[in-house]
């Protein structure tokens with residue numbers, strides 16, 4: 001775009017959105033060009049901060065007319081580089097379009113704006129006796145729009161499903177500014193294609209999500225969190241079967257391999273360490289119950305733990321006796337300490353649950369065969385077949401992390417897994433989309449993209 005066109009576009013955007021709604025040049029704060037835990041990249045052309053649906057629509061229509069790339073942005077907690085813009089693109093940050101429009105107690109739904117922070121929404125629905133099915137570690141910063149655009153999974157997917165499963169209605173704005181979708185509140189609505197599903201998980205490449213109707217769950221009266229050691233992987237699978245059969249309110253089933261547990265317990269200041277690090281698996285199980293009688297639920301959980309111990313499925317176990325203790329167990333599982341590992345590369349993959357430990361062993365050995373000094377750690381939402389891998393090398397190979405990515409993703413492909421379980425493809429995994437999706441699927445994605453965004457202005461260079 002010529003300098004004159006750029007100036008004309010910025011003028012038109014400023015006029016339409018006002019000084020708070022259109023920020024350019026040195027006034028753009030680093031928040032808008034810095035991904036989670038990474039160094040800032042280049043400043044975008046401008047940051048647009050619409051405060052209404054009409055603002056979003058006009059901003060997109062203008063950018064569409066000038067052929068300028070638009071990168072939707074939520075809380076910037078995404079881990080696939082999907083919300084970073086190039087120097088000649090504009091950021092469309094939804095933060096000013098936030099808030100809850102309605103809680104419909106009869107329908108059990110909440111109508112929410114895309115820029116609302118997840119934790120704010122969780123608290124608001126709790127205050128009126130409901131619970132939101134979605135929860136993730138980034139809850140204090142991530143936004144509903146970002147959660148839906150990435151189809152976030154999180155800590156409770158085994159109980160309530162992923163972000164997609166919470167959505168009854170969705171509104172989005174297309175690349176040319178057309179507003180589509182509706183705020184449907186009904187569980188059943190088979191009037192034609194379910195268009196909302198197209199935008200969920202599309203990482204801002206097909207439309208900008210502006211509002212959603214989410215279903216609400218009954219209030220959870222108490223949670224019961226346990227950490228136990230498991231001698232081997234086969235008992236982990238048996239425990240998964242038994243947990244689902246005996247504890248129908250199970251909400252998390254999270255596994256840590258010994259390398260992860262050892263590193264996190266050694267590097268998290270002030271962490272209460274339940275067991276010494278050993279060559280066993282560490283399993284966190286949480287039940288969240290709608291039963292107001294917390295004692296009954298705790299007793300049922302304890303009885304299960306007793307049975308599992310008798311059957312030799314678990315070794316040590318600790319059942320959190322307070323919210324503080326439960327938070328401490330989660331702090332261990334969230335394992336933020338690994339972020340300090342040098343040149344850490346994070347992977348978020350899915351694999352059929354029965355084969356995950358076999359994959360871990362193969363991955364660990366292959367990495368060590370290629371880079372003998374590598375440090376790798378493995379953990380994940382194992383109940384949803386979701387494995388997280390952290391790989392750290394004192395010095396990255398000349399290709400950067402790409403060589404490590406290629407090695408890990410080739411193993412994922414061989415094992416019949418997915419290169420993205422819950423973080424999306426973004427910029428980071430574009431080269432590996434075809435490890436998981438067939439050529440016909442990728443062609444269909446391209447057909448959809450060009451039908452909805454023929455000028456290719458929405459989140460260019462991401463996903464496809």
Ligand SMILES: Cc1cc2nc3c(=O)[nH]c(=O)nc-3n(C[C@H](O)[C@H](O)[C@H](O)COP(=O)(O)OP(=O)(O)OC[C@H]3O[C@@H](n4cnc5c(N)ncnc54)[C@H](O)[C@@H]3O)c2cc1C
Nearest residue numbers: 074075076077078082137143145146147149153154204209
């Ligand atoms: C500590 C931590 C824990 C995490 N735990 C989990 C977890 O358990 N499960 C999980 O799934 N993820 C997890 N994540 C990743 C991240 O929080 C999720 O991907 C989250 O959904 C991103 O939301 P966001 O608002 O930060 O989006 P951003 O990072 O701002 O954007 C992510 C993508 O969505 C697009 N986007 C954002 N808003 C919109 C919109 N309104 N319309 C269209 N497109 C939009 C962006 O263009 C980008 O492609 C974690 C991240 C951190 C830092």
